[in-house]
């Protein structure tokens with residue numbers, strides 16, 4: 001097979017989809033979640049990175065493997081480990097690869113996940129934007145499923161839920177789970193949305209939603225999650241949820257979020273639930 005044929009038959013490409021449609025039929029394709037991602041569409045993957053030397057390279061490899069045209073926007077939030085050296089290597093390797101553009105930015109002082117995301121959002125150039133943590137808790141191979149409602153113009157925003165579906169979920173902290181559920185319920189009371197996982201990392205946005213919201217975002221740390229949820233709800237964007245797998249990590253494995261962030265989240269639920 002020539003390179004050109006290989007590109008044409010890349011999974012999710014129009015030709016690849018057409019082949020499946022002819023053999024399986026349209027309704028089976030729909031049941032299996034097979035659809036066509038427009039050739040020229042670009043996904044912006046915004047990755048906040050804080051002391052993630054252990055997982056960063058592996059994560060970036062997994063993102064690059066996903067057969068969708070993308071840019072990876074990596075924001076180093078003043079890590080004190082080897083993160084910057086790894087980012088420099090990745091940027092150098094990326095070179096001219098237009099299918100997986102790599103762009104690296106850095107903060108001079110540590111500000112938090114929300115601040116790193118704002119920096120990333122202000123640089124995006126793609127049609128759809130997804131948030132990707134730099135650990136390996138979420139699986140980038142699930143991007144095509146997450147993008148589908150936006151590409152099919154049913155949604156403006158998609159949340160990946162760790163509490164839906166039969167994907168594999170690592171069994172971990174009960175109190176953490178309860179905390180997440182509690183924050184989601186509280187957030188839903190204010191937004192009148194029936195979300196199952198407000199704190200999920202996988203939030204996907206149509207580019208216009210990001211352009212509209214970025215100048216308004218204020219929260220620097222993990223308060224970002226309830227803030228953006230409230231702002232999206234207030235503007236009545238169409239929201240979908242998709243089940244995702246979750247391979248949670250322990251604090252020993254590098255998790256950053258703690259009980260203080262839970263209180264901060266609760267405050268943000270009230271704050272942005274009451275007024276914009």
Ligand SMILES: Nc1nc2c(ncn2[C@@H]2O[C@H](COP(=O)(O)OP(=O)(O)O)[C@@H](O)[C@H]2O)c(=O)[nH]1
Pocket residue numbers: 047048049050051052076077110111112113114115116117132133134135137201254255256257
């Ligand atoms: N920019 C920035 N990112 C952070 C900070 N703390 C955590 N992160 C990033 O935010 C993401 C989520 O952090 P994590 O500890 O896995 O939290 P959780 O998965 O939401 O419980 C990871 O990509 C981290 O590197 C921080 O202080 N600054």
Ligand SMILES: [Mg+2]
Pocket residue numbers: 133135137255
């Ligand atoms: Mg994480």
